[in-house]
Amino acid sequence: MSAPPDRPISTVLVGFGHGGRVFHAPLLRHDPRFDVAAVATRSEARQDAARREHPEAVVVGTLGEALRAVPALELAVITTPNATHGPLATAALAAGLHVVADKPFVVDAEEGERLRHAALRAGRLLVPFHNRRWDGDVLAVRAAVDAGRLGTVRSVESAVESWKPTVGKAWKREAAPAAGGGVLHDLGTHLIDQALVLFGPGEAVFAQLHRNREDTAAEDTAFVVIEHASGVxxxxxAGTLEPLARPRFRVTGSAGSLVITGTDPQEALLDQGVPPAGVAAAAAACRARAAACSARA
Known part of the structure; x- marks a missing residue:
């Protein structure tokens, strides 16, 4: 997927919730190779927000409306509720667009295979959004392992946990696992992907899911054990009912261990309106303030 420098890739952003507004829109605006030509979202409030943030874009309710309004679209970026990723990607490929889809890419392997074949037939790219491979904590683990600072890595504990007594999004409350609901689809897809990227192919040998909230249809706690071919x-x-979260990473090797607490601050900074070009400086300022507070204490 390429375009000459004087013609950026005409893009439709499908969905303008937290993912579309915080993760995708700022990155698309930052990169001159892309042009947000259309935004598709059914929510009137989100349509208003999209018009404020993308005044040059056509803002409509559906992908179909966007395709009719902007015939020259080349790329669909899909950031909608999990169960809709497959149907929307199918429609976009059928219209001749390349596709980037949020994780979970689809909710089951069979749907993923159908999409893969559809993309091959259409001669279009079909790409999951791998943003969490570039989180600072993941890059820190990779740097330590690649430098041999831990020796031979034996085991890894990776956790993203929070305390959210209520679920704000209706679809997350109501979606069962078969419809892409639950923390394993939401957070677990990123964590499992990170483990495979860092330590190579493997297979899940144990999984445990719990639904502790009575007002939801899917699990809020997930635990998966992966045995990698590398021996790790x-x-x-992943969990959203944890008052005291575990470290983000604990990596144990023959020569030492690495423990990382906290998570990459870029999501919070982007949500505050910090542009991608300013995230690194803002994160450094946050760390400096934290160090100063620690020193005063």
Whole structure:
């Protein structure tokens, strides 16, 4: 997928919730190779927000409306509720667009295979959004492992946990696992992907899911054990009812261990309106303030 320098890729952003507004829109605006020509979202409030942030874009309710309004569209970026990724990607490919889809890419392997074949037939790119491979904590683990600072890595604990007594989004409350609901689809897809990228191919040898909230249809706690072909064992945890979260990473090797607490600040900074070009400087300022507070204490 390429375009001459004087003609950026005409893009439709499908969905303008937290993912579309915070993760995708700022990156698309930052990169001159892309032009947000259309935004598709059914919510009137989100349509108003999209018009404010993308005054040059056509703002409509659906992907079909966007295709009719902007015939020259080349790329669809899909950031909608999980169960809609497959149907929307199918429609976009059928219209001749390349596709980037949020994780979970689809909710089951069979749908993924159908999409893969559809993309091959159409001669179009079909790409999951791999943003969490570039989180600072993941890059720190990769740097330590690649430098041999931990020796031979034996085990990894990876966790993203939070305390969210209520679920704000209606679709997350109501979607069962078969419809892409639950923390394993939401957070677990990123954590499992990170484990495979960092330590190579493997297979899940154990999984445990719990639904502790009575008002939801899917699990809020997930634990997966992955045995990698490299000999590393990954323990992956995701949960949204954890008052005291575990470290983000604990990596144990023959020569030492690495423990990382906290998460990459870029999501919060982008949500505050910090542009991608300013994220690194803003994060450094946050760390400096934290160090100063620690020193005063």
């Amino acid at each position: 064992t990954s323990h992956v945890r």
